[in-house]
Amino acid sequence: xxxxxxxxxxxxxxxxxxxxxxxxxxxxxxxxxxxxxxxxxxxxxxxxxxxxxxxxxxxxxxxxxxxxxxxxxxxxxxxxxxxxxxxxxxxxxxxxxxxxxxxxxxxxxxxxxxxxxxxxxxxxxxxxxxxxxxxxxxxxxxxxxxxxxxxxxxxxxxxxxxxxxxxxxxxxxxxxxxxxxxxxxxxxxxxxxxxxxxxxxxxxxxxxxxxxxxxxxxxxxxxxxxxxxxxxxxxxxxxxxxxxxxxxxxxxxxxxxxxxxxxxxxxxxxxxxxxxxxxxxxxxxxxxxxxxxxxxxxxxxxxxxxxxxxxxxxxxxxxxxxxxxxxxxxxxxxxxxxxxxxxxxxxxxxxxxxxxxxxxxxxxxxxxxxxxxxxxxxxxxxxxxxxxxxxxxxxxxxxxxxxxxxxxxxx
Amino acid sequence: xxxxxxxxxxxxxxxxxxxxxxxxxxxxxxxxxxxxxxxxxxxxxxxxxxxxxxxxxxxxxxxxxxxxxxxxxxxxxxxxxxxxxxxxxxxxxxxxxxxxxxxxxxxxxxxxxxxxxxxxxxxxxxxxxxxxxxxxxxxxxxxxxxxxxxxxxxxxxxxxxxxxxxxxxxxxxxxxxxxxxxxxxxxxxxxxxxxxxxxxxxxxxxxxxxx
Numbered sequence: 001x002x003x004x005x006x007x008x009x010x011x012x013x014x015x016x017x018x019x020x021x022x023x024x025x026x027x028x029x030x031x032x033x034x035x036x037x038x039x040x041x042x043x044x045x046x047x048x049x050x051x052x053x054x055x056x057x058x059x060x061x062x063x064x065x066x067x068x069x070x071x072x073x074x075x076x077x078x079x080x081x082x083x084x085x086x087x088x089x090x091x092x093x094x095x096x097x098x099x100x101x102x103x104x105x106x107x108x109x110x111x112x113x114x115x116x117x118x119x120x121x122x123x124x125x126x127x128x129x130x131x132x133x134x135x136x137x138x139x140x141x142x143x144x145x146x147x148x149x150x151x152x153x154x155x156x157x158x159x160x161x162x163x164x165x166x167x168x169x170x171x172x173x174x175x176x177x178x179x180x181x182x183x184x185x186x187x188x189x190x191x192x193x194x195x196x197x198x199x200x201x202x203x204x205x206x207x208x209x210x211x212x213x214x215x216x217x218x219x220x221x222x223x224x225x226x227x228x229x230x231x232x233x234x235x236x237x238x239x240x241x242x243x244x245x246x247x248x249x250x251x252x253x254x255x256x257x258x259x260x261x262x263x264x265x266x267x268x269x270x271x272x273x274x275x276x277x278x279x280x281x282x283x284x285x286x287x288x289x290x291x292x293x294x295x296x297x298x299x300x301x302x303x304x305x306x307x308x309x310x311x312x313x314x315x316x317x318x319x320x321x322x323x324x325x326x327x328x329x330x331x332x333x334x335x336x337x338x339x340x341x342x343x344x345x346x347x348x349x350x351x352x353x354x355x356x357x358x359x360x361x362x363x364x365x366x367x368x369x370x371x372x373x374x375x376x377x378x379x380x381x382x383x384x385x386x387x388x389x390x391x392x393x394x395x396x397x398x399x400x401x402x403x404x405x406x407x408x409x410x411x
Numbered sequence: 412x413x414x415x416x417x418x419x420x421x422x423x424x425x426x427x428x429x430x431x432x433x434x435x436x437x438x439x440x441x442x443x444x445x446x447x448x449x450x451x452x453x454x455x456x457x458x459x460x461x462x463x464x465x466x467x468x469x470x471x472x473x474x475x476x477x478x479x480x481x482x483x484x485x486x487x488x489x490x491x492x493x494x495x496x497x498x499x500x501x502x503x504x505x506x507x508x509x510x511x512x513x514x515x516x517x518x519x520x521x522x523x524x525x526x527x528x529x530x531x532x533x534x535x536x537x538x539x540x541x542x543x544x545x546x547x548x549x550x551x552x553x554x555x556x557x558x559x560x561x562x563x564x565x566x567x568x569x570x571x572x573x574x575x576x577x578x579x580x581x582x583x584x585x586x587x588x589x590x591x592x593x594x595x596x597x598x599x600x601x602x603x604x605x606x607x608x609x610x611x612x613x614x615x616x617x618x619x620x621x622x
Contacts, residue, residue: 173478176429176450183447214480215428215450275483313453313484322452369471372456 088118095121104128104135113338116331116385123231126224127256129337130263148255154203162202170213174201181218182326185238188222192242192250197221200258204265211272216318220264223321223330224257267344271317279316282348283308286315289352293398297359304368311375315351319343323354324380324388331388346399353394354378416460416469418588418599420580421491422573425513426498427506428477431532434563435498436474439573444563451476453484463577466588470577482516489520493583494576498530499547501560502539507531507546514554526579527556530572535562 084092095118098109109128117125127133132147133140162171178197182188188197200221205213226237232249233240242250270278287308291298301308314322321329332350336342355362358378365371380387424432433448433455440459455474460467473492475485489495497513499506510529517527529551531542544560551558557579559572581588587599 173428179447180450183445183449212480215476215478216452218450272480274480276480309484309487310454310456317452322449369456369458369469373458376456 092118092120095125099124099128100137102137104137106135110338113334115335115389117334119230122330122334123228126227126260126333126337130260132256132259132263144252144256147259148252151203151255151258152251154207155199158203158206159199161206167202167206170205171198171202173215174198174205174213174218177215177218182222185326187226187238187240187242190242193225196225196250196254196257200254200261203258204262208265208269211269214272214276214317216314217265217272219318219321221257221261222326223333224260225253226326227330228253228256228260264343267341276317278344279313282316282351283312285348286312286351286355289348289398289402290355292402293352294356294359297356297362300363301371304366304371306368306371306375310372312351312355314376315354316347319347320351320354323378325383328380328383328385328388331385332392335392346395349395349399349403350391352398353391356394357391414467416467418466418581418584419469419471420493420600421471421473422494422496422576422580423473423475423488423492424496424498425475425485425516426477426496426530427500427503427509430477430498430500430503430506431563432477432496432498433474435496435530435532435561435569436472438563438566438569440472442566444566446564453481454488461574461577463574463581466581468577468581470573486516486520489517490522492521492525494526494528494580495521496528496530496572496576497556498532499542500533501531501542501544501547502533502536504541507542507550510550524583526576526583527554528572528576528579529554529556529558531558531560533562533564534560534567535565 091112094112095109098104098112099121106128109125113125113129124133128135132143134143161167175198178194178201179189181197187193197218201213201218204217205211229237229240229242232245232253245253265272268278270276271282272278287298290308319329320332324332333342336346339346358374361374362371365374424436426432428450433451434444436455436457437443437445437448440457451474453476456471457474458469458471460469462468473488475481475488495517497510497517499510501507514527517525529547531544531547533539547560548558557575559568559575561568561572563569590599
């Protein structure tokens with residue numbers, strides 16, 4: 001368990017130990033993991049007796065509650081949750097202070113954001129960290145107006161072309177994928193929301209012909225959309241009826257989501273161009289990195305002929321969004337936006353930490369099928385901020401130890 | 412310990428995005444159907460063990476993403492498949508037209524003796540049908556494939572088509588299987604046999620396997 005040995009840990013900026021539990025054993029999710037073999041990530045059967053039965057017997061259990069994926073996107077300070085601790089209040093105050101300065105100190109804002117952004121200030125902080133809004137407070141409103149108008153100018157200019165011959169393939173693919181985006185969250189099944197996603201994705205795709213629309217990019221809109229929506233929704237985002245918002249508000253959310261997503265994709269476009277070189281490169285880098293940090297897991301995978309591409313392709317293509325509940329992705333992105341090259345570089349270390357997180361479960365599997373089933377369906381459905389905090393701390397440690405020392409631990 | 416299976420091999424699902432590849436697979440392995448299944452990214456994996464003529468066959472099934480951008484990745488899986496489903500959607504003429512392209516990819520990237528079946532999925536959506544059943548049959552005949560119209564939604568011809576492709580693969584490997592019956596305690600890993608053969612004669616395909 002070298003990786004969980006936290007002596008000599010370099011602590012990420014502002015990262016606190018959570019409840020003194022950072023050294024605890026990773027809970028054994030193995031029993032629950034078999035569930036995932038049978039179902040896509042959004043289902044869970046809770047019956048304990050069912051849990052223990054082998055895979056084949058799990059098939060037709062009627063009781064299948066849907067675990068909310070978005071309702072708990074909040075930090076601990078959501079309404080309905082216990083009131084804020086003193087520390088959380090101090091943090092929120094610090095954010096408010098930074099954000100209200102005539103010129104927000106972005107370095108300081110990143111530092112504060114690394115361990116997670118309080119829900120109340122997350123939308124504005126994301127807009128700033130993504131580079132969508134300027135640090136100068138007086139210019140923000142003007143920028144918003146200008147960018148929103150610009151986006152709707154694109155819509156006016158290009159959106160009608162979606163039915164033209166040369167854009168048909170793009171539009172068709174987007175149109176197929178929209179109902180398949182978070183299919184179990186009611187919010188994303190509303191026609192108004194689906195239309196917003198279609199416009200955002202289509203405009204982005206035709207403005208970026210080198211990659212165009214690639215499946216998975218649809219997922220990348222959702223964290224932005226949900227976060228900007230929380231500015232207008234008290235609670236229960238996943239069931240919120242967006243038609244109760246004014247058209248103006250919805251338009252603003254749409255434009256802000258478009259621009260924020262564009263900024264994110266600017267940094268990782270080679271993930272989606274022909275032959276997806278960015279992903280190929282990152283999967284290789286992951287393999288190489290894991291070989292250095294945990295030889296046992298690495299050779300276990302090799303022994304059973306599991307290739308990294310078979311599970312990590314999706315980790316890179318969808319930035320772990322398919323492996324984690326949406327609330328966790330949102331928390332993860334707080335850090336990705338606070339970390340220099342978070343999406344394009346730091347993500348690699350998060351993936352390595354994520355893989356090693358399951359080392360016990362991995363080493364318990366002794367055939368190819370079992371390993372692949374596990375790795376393609378990792379049981380994270382109950383994950384929250386704490387697990388993500390630990391994952392990020394580990395990723396930070398790995399980056400610190402290995403990024404600038406390519407020969408470190410090389411055998 | 413009783414052995415879990417006698418034979419192991421790999422099947423592959425290919426076809427345009429949205430024709431229902433993942434739904435076919437979920438219906439077959441888990442007997443489940445979700446009308447809006449989350450899209451497949453890269454390649455997904457499932458398995459199931461079925462009994463064919465008293466032989467316990469474990470099949471690994473690779474479910475691929477249909478979008479063109481993923482084909483650099485998905486093509487890597489062709490060469491290791493013993494059986495391939497080419498899937499179109501009977502409510503999409505376009506997906507039917509594209510079978511030609513999928514079939515030529517199979518010719519190019521899959522091993523010579525690979526077994527193929529043509530599937531016209533979404534047969535329950537009769538009111539939206541764009542591809543006649545005879546068109547499917549005709550195309551299958553041209554390519555020398557078996558043909559099934561299926562519906563993952565109503566569970567129509569799912570088990571039949573998976574079993575059929577399994578049988579075809581078994582028949583194509585009769586020689587190895589006869590050996591298996593003699594030494595019934597061994598498991599036969601077709602996938603590995605084939606790869607060993609490839610290593611031994613140093614060519615892309617070990618033709619000696621195919622009878």
